[in-house]
Each structure stands twice: as C-alpha cells, then as structure tokens.
Amino acid sequence: MATSSVANILNYGAAGDGVTDDSLAFLKAWNATCNSVTDYSTLLVPSGHTFLVQPLTFNGPCKSPNLYFQVDGGIVAPQGPNEWKANENLMSFVEVDGLSLNGTATIDGRGKPWWDASCRDHPQLQGCFGRMPTMVMFLHCTRVRMQHLFLVNSPQAHILVWNSDSVEFHFLSINSPADSPNTDGIHIQASTNVSILQSVIKAGLHFNLFSLHNKSCDIIHSIGSLGKDGSVANVTNIKVHHVKFFGTSNGARIKTYQVGKGIVQHVEFRNLTFYDVQNPIIIDQHYCFDPKGCQDLPTAVHIDDVSYAGAVGTSASEVAMNLNCSKTVPCTNISFKEIQLKPSKSLKSVESSCNNAHGSTTGNVKPASCLHG
Known part of the structure; x- marks a missing residue:
C-alpha cells in the first residue's frame, strides 16, 4: 500500500496574514516534506490565507520519489527592493527530482517598485537595478510539473528553468503590465525536454497561448x-x-x-x-x-x-x-x-x-x- 504525508505550513508556525514573514515556516515544512520516506510527500499551503515570504531556496535531493508543493493559499513577495532581504529569486528549487507544483492560488511578485528602479527604463537613476529577481526558479531539477497556478507582477522573469530536464507546465496564467521591463513569462536556458501546454501568458508585451516541446532557450x-x-x-x-x-x-x-x-x-x-x-x-x-x-x-x-x-x-x-x-x-x-x-x-x-x-x-x-x- 502506498504511503503519504502532508506538511501543512500552519503547523510549522506560519501566520498567513500577509504581513508576518512566514519564510521559516516554509523552510521547516519543506525539510519535513523532503525528508519524508513516504511514497507521496506533500507541502501544503492552505487556502483562506496569504503568506508573505522572503527569498526561499528549497534544496534537494529528497527521499520521497513523489513530491507535491500544493499552493492553495496566496503567496506574496516583500514590498519592493527595500524590503527584500537579498536580491535573490523568490522561490528556488535546486536539485529536486519528481516535483509537482500545483494549486489554484496566486503568487504575487509585487514587481512595480523594482520596475520603477530598472536600469533599462531609468538609466540615470542612482542605484538602479540591472538584474532583478525571478519569482520561481528550477535549477538542476528533473521530472518537474507545474500547473493551474497564477503568477503576477514578477520583478523580472516569472519562471526560470535552468540546467533542468523533463519539465512540464500546464494551464498556467502569467500576467504583468505591458510596460514592465524584461518580465518574461517563462525563460528556459540550458535545459531539455521542456513542454508548455494550454497556458495564457501576458508578460510585458507578450501574450501567447501555446504548446511547446524540447527546447533550451528563451521562447516566450x-x-x-x-x-x-x-x-x-x-x-x-x-x-x-x-x-x-x-x-x-x-x-x-x-x-x-x-x-x-x-x-x-x-x-x-x-x-x-x-x-x-x-x-x-x-x-x-x-x-x-x-x-x-x-x-x-x-x-x-x-x-x-x-x-x-x-x-x-x-x-x-x-x-x-x-x-x-x-x-x-x-x-x-x-x-x-x-x-x-x-x-x-x-x-x-x-x-x-x-x-x-x-x-x-x-x-x-x-x-x-x-x-x-
């Protein structure tokens, strides 16, 4: 019989009020999920709450062959560059195999303060930013599936796939204003066997509905x-x-x-x-x-x-x-x-x-x- 486990971030100290920093709760819940020896291991972001997080890195490899990151509650980034503790990506998955990132909620990058300080659009601004954070990154990952999520207002690219293999995106909705700088919907680099299916992307000046297979470059x-x-x-x-x-x-x-x-x-x-x-x-x-x-x-x-x-x-x-x-x-x-x-x-x-x-x-x-x- 298959075994399963669920790590609800509320049980690891998350407040879910959209104001309190819930980063530590996410990391604790991921540690429990990643180290679970069950056949199916789930990190649950429950509905009815909004969770504020600082840049997070979810490291593998993990013990369970089937990992689920279920986002039913909203996730929001800090309010602009002055609030971010580091100019790092909001959520990074590193060396993770067999991950399903699912949900019906919104991940909001709150990108406008970053765009207002972009070197591309404001080259004369002292302290402008040439590189800005990505919302979700997959680095050295394999067998990844991401679906049914809403991603909005990333400081820069919404999703980055880098040095990864066998990554699928299904039924995603990605949105940022037409004048937002370099807000690629999905940026793929040095990766193989990547598919993007039935997704609507309004990223910067780009709006596509497409199916895409086997690529290793920026294709939005x-x-x-x-x-x-x-x-x-x-x-x-x-x-x-x-x-x-x-x-x-x-x-x-x-x-x-x-x-x-x-x-x-x-x-x-x-x-x-x-x-x-x-x-x-x-x-x-x-x-x-x-x-x-x-x-x-x-x-x-x-x-x-x-x-x-x-x-x-x-x-x-x-x-x-x-x-x-x-x-x-x-x-x-x-x-x-x-x-x-x-x-x-x-x-x-x-x-x-x-x-x-x-x-x-x-x-x-x-x-x-x-x-x-």
Whole structure:
C-alpha cells in the first residue's frame, strides 16, 4: 500500500496574514516534506490565507520519489527592493527530482517598485537595478510539473528553468503590465525536454497561448538571444504549435548576436495565429543594442532547418516576414508553407524581406515568399 504525508505550513508556525514573514515556516515544512520516506510527500499551503515570504531556496535531493508543493493559499513577495532581504529569486528549487507544483492560488511578485528602479527604463537613476529577481526558479531539477497556478507582477522573469530536464507546465496564467521591463513569462536556458501546454501568458508585451516541446532557450516571444559575447549556442529540436499572439512586439522570432557561434537547427513553427503583431515572422542574426544597427562579422550562429507552416493573421508592420540573416553564415533550409498574413487596419499592404535566407516555398504564401533557392 502506498504511503503519504502532508506538511501543512500552519503547523510549522506560519501566520498567513500577509504581513508576518512566514519564510521559516516554509523552510521547516519543506525539510519535513523532503525528508519524508513516504511514497507521496506533500507541502501544503492552505487556502483562506496569504503568506508573505522572503527569498526561499528549497534544496534537494529528497527521499520521497513523489513530491507535491500544493499552493492553495496566496503567496506574496516583500514590498519592493527595500524590503527584500537579498536580491535573490523568490522561490528556488535546486536539485529536486519528481516535483509537482500545483494549486489554484496566486503568487504575487509585487514587481512595480523594482520596475520603477530598472536600469533599462531609468538609466540615470542612482542605484538602479540591472538584474532583478525571478519569482520561481528550477535549477538542476528533473521530472518537474507545474500547473493551474497564477503568477503576477514578477520583478523580472516569472519562471526560470535552468540546467533542468523533463519539465512540464500546464494551464498556467502569467500576467504583468505591458510596460514592465524584461518580465518574461517563462525563460528556459540550458535545459531539455521542456513542454508548455494550454497556458495564457501576458508578460510585458507578450501574450501567447501555446504548446511547446524540447527546447533550451528563451521562447516566450523568441528563440534567443543567442551568441552574446561570442558564446557558443546549440539549440535544436524546437516545436512551437498552435500559438495565438495578440498585439505582441514579435511573433515567431529567432534572434542571435553576430559575434556568436554554434547552431539553431530543426525548428518547427506550425499553426500560428497573429492578431496585430509587429513582427509576425522574423529572424534576426544581427541582434544588438546599437540603434544604428550592426554590421556583418565573420562569425554568426548558424540557423538551419526552420519551417513555418500554417500561419494566418494580421501584421502591424509593413514587413510581415523579415529574415535578416548573416552574409558570412547565411540561414539555410528555411521553408514557408501555407502562410496568409494580411495588413492590420492601419496598413494598406504587407511584404516580405529576405537577406541571405535560403530555402523553399510550398503552397499559397502571402505576402509572396522572398526566400532564395
């Protein structure tokens, strides 16, 4: 017979009034959960309460093969930089295997004071922040499933997956204002077998509903940025299916620094819908921060075998399909199939633009394909 245990944080001293620091209770309850030898071990954040926490790190490995972190009560971050005890992520799971993070409650990062002190938006502000905390991070974790939670107002990225494997996200709702800086919905780095299913993400200027498989990069609004500072990027086997983009700055985007090396290969964009999107389909191998643009260099991250099939909708920019590839390391094996992009009401027409992009076109593609054979 399977055995189970439950560690209710109220039994470990949590007040649950949204004012008292309940961090210690969370750590005690996690210690009990992680060290339980039962088949199913649960840390319970009970409903009817709101729990204020400082940055928390939940370390593994744990003894139970099936860990549950059940968030039925709300969790809130401290009120801005002056209240955080350290500029660290709010909830970090490290070297944890077999974790299910579930619930129906909201985790609120209270990000506005951080955004108001962002170096990106306030470069002249003394003591501004270049790096701001993430709300939930998975580091060196395996077999993770996160579902049915609401994450709002993160200081920076809402979720970070880093050096992890077999991570699934289901039915998440992520929300932050359109003008919030760098509030990625889900940022994935150096990870494998990550899936994002049936989730609604309104993070900064990004709003997607999508299914995503097998990726190791930032994919909420793009694959990239890759190759920064001459680093080697190797990103392969990406599938982006059944995604809806509403008023985003970018749709299906791949962006790389021209100083980088490596390859982006075997990427499949399929059944995409765009609603007034600025750049529905875009590859940029000249990504940089110079407003005048950057020139071609002898190196670049090679982009190969990227397919776009079944894309429809409206473009808010005249160039609906923009492939700006490197002269020295061109894009290869790009394919367009059955694409119908029309201008938004504010535009009369849309077009495609290709620089050093080679591939093939199948079926009815509008605007007309510009790929070189």
